[in-house]
Amino acid sequence: MGNKIQLCAFFLLFTTVAAFSQKNTPPPDAAKATCVYPAKLYVEADESAARVATIQPGREMVVAERSGKWLRVFANTDVSIVHEQDVPVFGNEGNTPPVSGWLIDKGIVTAQTPHGDEILFGAAATMELQASEPHPPPGAALSARGLYRMVAELFPQSPRTPEAMWRAADIRWQLQKADAFSLPSAHEKEAYLREQIDESEMKKIIKLYPRSRWAALAAYDMIDNKICGDWQGSAKCPEKEAELFVKYADEYPDSPRAAQALYQAAWREASAGDMYQADQDDKKAEEARAKARDLSARLQSKYAQSDYAARAAGLVFMMEQKIPIYGSQEQ
Structure with missing residues (x-):
């Protein structure tokens, strides 16, 4: 009831x-x-x-x-x-x-x-x-x-x-x-x-x-x-993404994300260099790494006080030491 x-x-x-x-x-x-x-x-x-x-x-x-x-x-x-x-x-x-x-x-x-x-x-x-x-x-x-x-x-x-x-x-x-x-x-x-x-x-x-x-x-x-x-091991992916980030930094140079965008681009070019190296394409590997160095230099010049400028210096150091970038968690 x-x-x-x-x-x-x-x-x-x-x-x-x-x-x-x-x-x-x-x-x-x-x-x-x-x-x-x-x-x-x-x-x-x-x-x-x-x-x-x-x-x-x-x-x-x-x-x-x-x-x-x-x-x-x-x-x-x-x-x-x-x-x-x-x-x-x-x-x-x-x-x-x-x-x-x-x-x-x-x-x-x-x-x-x-x-x-x-x-x-x-x-x-x-x-x-x-x-x-x-x-x-x-x-x-x-x-x-x-x-x-x-x-x-x-x-x-x-x-x-x-x-x-x-x-x-x-x-x-x-x-x-x-x-x-x-x-x-x-x-x-x-x-x-x-x-x-x-x-x-x-x-x-x-x-x-x-x-x-x-x-x-x-x-x-x-x-x-x-x-x-x-990426499935395709260098075209990081290279395409690098272009997107560089384009962003060009269009929004005063953005709070501009330095980050350049670092993302540099990291991807360095990763592409590793991929080309694995495919024994030394020419393309060096071209990609050269782009990574140029982007790092741009970071040092324009955004010297940002954390990403320092991270880019470390990225270049790793490339010079022949330490693989692709597969690292340094994005």
Whole structure:
């Protein structure tokens, strides 16, 4: 008997929550908002009422009504994934219906919140740092991404917005990259044979902020989609990749990644030299190594204070000592 009563109670609670969450739609003049901590969403403006959901930091919501310390909101509580379904806030909107409910007006940021852009950016930076720890809180990276996205959505004119857009896009990029490079297709030699990382947000940053630091960082990330998977002993792969990195350094000489790009190119040319040497093609081996030395010299000249200039010196030393570069972990 007790089990039947519990089942009936659960059914009534479920149907009440479902009906409440699906009724109505956000009013057209509702203010957009987000939260900086997990906010409990209730069926009614009462902490003893049934809970609809928990709104995670960075999730988008709109405030439809205020009543004392309570806000009635329509919140986007769908699971934030990182593929095409994860449409950026500063792009097109998804079609997932929001959930309606009441939450306490605490930790809620709107476009009218004083210093709201700083608050959201700081919360996002904290979550991003937590996501990089050995045992991160569940969903930390996605919460950080959501908070950065809301900086751009709520405060488009903020000085923080370009960097926030970049950080949001980069978090998504790195998560997608980890997925793509974990698949069997990641070992295919040709880049087009593996799953490509969505470039839409990176391209938008380059379009909105051309020649900026953030455009340069976006362009560097996108090289991931062009490099080979497994070189499979083919010197054409590192040589092609070296060209991509040199082209990047030429186009973005002031980029924070310019020195890194030149080192990546030098390392690949040196690796190609080892491959040609293994094939007993001494001429091509020397040509590739000469390119590696030239790129190292360019690093020493233009980016002398960077770690990559010192690493390039070590790369040249290894070549002179006839220590194999290909297969080393010195990228």
